Amino acid sequence: xxxxxxxxxxxxxxxxxxxxxxxxxxxxxxxxxxxxxxxxxxxxxxxxxxxxxxxxxxxxxxxxxxxxxxxxxxxxxxxxxxxxxxxxxxxxxxxxxxxxxxxxxxxxxxxxxxxxxxxxxxxxxxxxxxxxxxxxxxxxxxxxxxxxxxxxxxxxxxxxxxxxxxxxxxxxxxxxxxxxxxxxxxxxxxxxxxxxxxxxxxxxxxxxxxxxxxxxxxxxxxxxxxxxxxxxxxxxxxxxxxxxxxxxxxxxxxxxxxxxxxxxxxxxxxxxxxxxxxxxxxxxxxxxxxxxxxxxxxxxxxxxxxxxxxxxxxxxxxxxxxxxxxxxxxxxxxxxxxxxxxxxxxxxxxxxxxxxxxxxxxxx
Amino acid sequence: xxxxxxxxxxxxxxxxxxxxxxxxxxxxxxxxxxxxxxxxxxxxxxxxxxxxxxxxxxxxxxxxxxxxxxxxxxxxxxxxxxxxxxxxxxxxxxxxxxxxxxxxxxxxxxxxxxxxxxxxxxxxxxxxxxxxxxxxxxxxxxxxxxxxxxxxxxxxxxxxxxxxxxxxxxxxxxxxxxxxxxxxxxxxxxxxxxxxxxxxxxxxxxxxxxxxxxxxxxxxxxxxxxxxxxxxxxxxxxxxxxxxxxxxxxxxxxxxxxxxxxxxxxxxxxxxxxxxxxxxxxxxxxxxxxxxxxxx
Numbered sequence: 001x002x003x004x005x006x007x008x009x010x011x012x013x014x015x016x017x018x019x020x021x022x023x024x025x026x027x028x029x030x031x032x033x034x035x036x037x038x039x040x041x042x043x044x045x046x047x048x049x050x051x052x053x054x055x056x057x058x059x060x061x062x063x064x065x066x067x068x069x070x071x072x073x074x075x076x077x078x079x080x081x082x083x084x085x086x087x088x089x090x091x092x093x094x095x096x097x098x099x100x101x102x103x104x105x106x107x108x109x110x111x112x113x114x115x116x117x118x119x120x121x122x123x124x125x126x127x128x129x130x131x132x133x134x135x136x137x138x139x140x141x142x143x144x145x146x147x148x149x150x151x152x153x154x155x156x157x158x159x160x161x162x163x164x165x166x167x168x169x170x171x172x173x174x175x176x177x178x179x180x181x182x183x184x185x186x187x188x189x190x191x192x193x194x195x196x197x198x199x200x201x202x203x204x205x206x207x208x209x210x211x212x213x214x215x216x217x218x219x220x221x222x223x224x225x226x227x228x229x230x231x232x233x234x235x236x237x238x239x240x241x242x243x244x245x246x247x248x249x250x251x252x253x254x255x256x257x258x259x260x261x262x263x264x265x266x267x268x269x270x271x272x273x274x275x276x277x278x279x280x281x282x283x284x285x286x287x288x289x290x291x292x293x294x295x296x297x298x299x300x301x302x303x304x305x306x307x308x309x310x311x312x313x314x315x316x317x318x319x320x321x322x323x324x325x326x327x328x329x330x331x332x333x334x335x336x337x338x339x340x341x342x343x344x345x346x347x348x349x350x351x352x353x354x355x356x357x358x359x360x361x362x363x364x
Numbered sequence: 365x366x367x368x369x370x371x372x373x374x375x376x377x378x379x380x381x382x383x384x385x386x387x388x389x390x391x392x393x394x395x396x397x398x399x400x401x402x403x404x405x406x407x408x409x410x411x412x413x414x415x416x417x418x419x420x421x422x423x424x425x426x427x428x429x430x431x432x433x434x435x436x437x438x439x440x441x442x443x444x445x446x447x448x449x450x451x452x453x454x455x456x457x458x459x460x461x462x463x464x465x466x467x468x469x470x471x472x473x474x475x476x477x478x479x480x481x482x483x484x485x486x487x488x489x490x491x492x493x494x495x496x497x498x499x500x501x502x503x504x505x506x507x508x509x510x511x512x513x514x515x516x517x518x519x520x521x522x523x524x525x526x527x528x529x530x531x532x533x534x535x536x537x538x539x540x541x542x543x544x545x546x547x548x549x550x551x552x553x554x555x556x557x558x559x560x561x562x563x564x565x566x567x568x569x570x571x572x573x574x575x576x577x578x579x580x581x582x583x584x585x586x587x588x589x590x591x592x593x594x595x596x597x598x599x600x601x602x603x604x605x606x607x608x609x610x611x612x613x614x615x616x617x618x619x620x621x622x623x624x625x626x627x628x629x630x631x632x633x634x635x636x637x638x639x640x641x642x643x644x645x646x647x648x649x650x651x652x653x654x655x656x657x658x659x660x
Contacts, residue, residue: 042518227493229483236480239469246463247536248452248481306471 044300045312059326069205079321080214086295087221088262090313096238096305097153101160103289109267110274117187124189139263143256172282182279198276221310239306298348380443382575388437397423405575412586415596429461430454460542467533470522478503527558546577
């Protein structure tokens with residue numbers, strides 16, 4: 001009979017006072033020793049963390065400003081408005097679904113809040129609450145349609161994407177006779193809302209408050225995934241929805257909830273951008289959904305669901321932010337940034353794939 | 365010897381079987397899926413439900429596990445007539461089903477899988493969180509009872525072998541208080557050695573006081589662990605025997621209509637009749653189980 005150290009509830013007497021327990025127990029020679037390295041490599045975000053360091057050093061060699069506080073405030077700003085939605089897109093992706101309407105939703109939210117504030121003269125705070133409620137409702141419709149029809153979320157949210165894009169242009173033109181909403185700063189309550197959602201801190205470097213929001217969303221997202229029941233359910237429904245359902249996980253509620261949360265935080269990001277600029281374009285946000293997805297995938301999320309992390313998505317967003325600003329700082333043509341993004345995405349997927357195979361062993 | 369913990373056997377409250385089906389029938393439109401099936405499941409017993417593809421095994425266990433509802437007959441739990449509207453309800457009454465390929469989530473760690481849907485928590489309000497340490501230690505302990513030594517609870521389930529994955533699902537059902545464990549073809553996707561390992565877990569679950577329903581189309585897997593054999597064919601009950609009332613050869617003939625299956629008969633003797641610690645047997649042939657030819 002072999003004695004299991006953990007099973008006995010405490011360290012067995014003969015090993016308690018002496019050396020740490022031997023790395024291999026005589027019980028089962030087939031199990032290879034798990035090295036600390038394997039443990040680290042098993043983390044989804046490890047590839048993105050290494051890439052972020054390499055890219056930071058690379059742009060620093062191109063422009064010393066890149067790693068000075070004034071430079072950092074620049075690229076963390078770009079990263080934060082990609083990172084907040086990217087964390088939610090990552091949670092959704094871990095849950096096994098996509099939301100292609102995530103990008104255009106940031107535009108819709110800014111426009112809705114702007115029109116409510118400037119044309120209907122609502123207090124901006126009430127406009128914000130109404131906008132967030134509307135966005136959450138769109139998320140619910142997305143999720144409900146996906147779960148009800150069992151169609152791929154890719155198709156359902158692609159439809160939402162185009163519907164929202166059309167509404168954004170059509171409604172904005174019909175109401176303002178332009179393709180933008182401006183003068184949001186004239187709405188009541190703008191100053192206080194600006195301070196919380198659009199302002200900056202730490203003079204004279206001007207870090208944006210969106211950075212604080214981003215860090216907070218990442219922290220909460222990580223907590224939810226790693227330490228709450230809902231987090232376990234998200235991994236479960238993404239990894240194998242049937243298996244999760246069989247053990248009693250409310251699969252539909254989890255997925256619909258994820259769609260709603262994604263739309264909510266995308267709208268919040270759109271509100272932050274619109275408040276900061278005091279105006280917003282009808283085409284705002286179109287195409288951004290791919291940046292969110294890239295950030296999530298670079299951060300180690302698996303496209304088929306069940307694997308990934310919130311902090312990884314944030315590291316992915318950080319990489320995108322560094323690339324966009326770094327290319328400017330280096331004095332290159334900014335047109336190159338999309339090529340850079342594509343290369344990063346491809347490299348990240350290949351590296352993550354390799355690392356995961358190594359970490360999980362040969363069998364699958 | 366196999367390590368078996370001394371767990372209080374499930375006490376049968378009123379002498380009735382844990383689970384009983386009486387003349388259960390199920391129709392899908394005008395198709396008779398199963399007709400007049402009667403089975404009794406008692407604690408400390410393995411009831412094998414045998415039958416070839418299309419015999420009605422899946423329909424029958426889906427009724428027992430709450431996925432489908434029967435159209436005729438009676439379904440009794442502890443002697444009390446019952447009708448489950450969902451698998452969840454069946455689970456709450458202690459009827460746990462382990463589906464062949466749908467038991468675990470490969471990319472999730474073993475402890476997350478073990479507690480998926482029933483996570484232990486600590487703390488209150490927004491700080492209410494999964495008790496990771498408790499979950500990991502419990503999982504390691506429960507699997508150790510089944511003879512599986514898990515060193516790293518964070519290991520993804522996908523890195524375990526097929527037999528070990530079934531064991532995780534079985535251990536989970538036992539831990540969460542199942543009285544009746546329904547195993548849907550747990551060995552059909554496994555090789556000879558792995559099948560033997562799973563059959564050992566089946567025997568262990570039985571020895572811990574559960575009533576086990578073991579669905580299989582392989583009589584050589586059923587015979588060594590079964591206490592009672594129920595053979596279905598084309599939706600009808602062909603017979604119901606206790607061990608000793610029917611020989612292995614007769615069971616095979618019953619299922620297959622006397623087709624030549626001699627090649628199969630020794631397969632499990634090789635796997636199961638050796639001391640369990642020595643598995644796999646040195647001379648065991650590493651080929652996949654040939655499945656019996658269709659009956660009808």
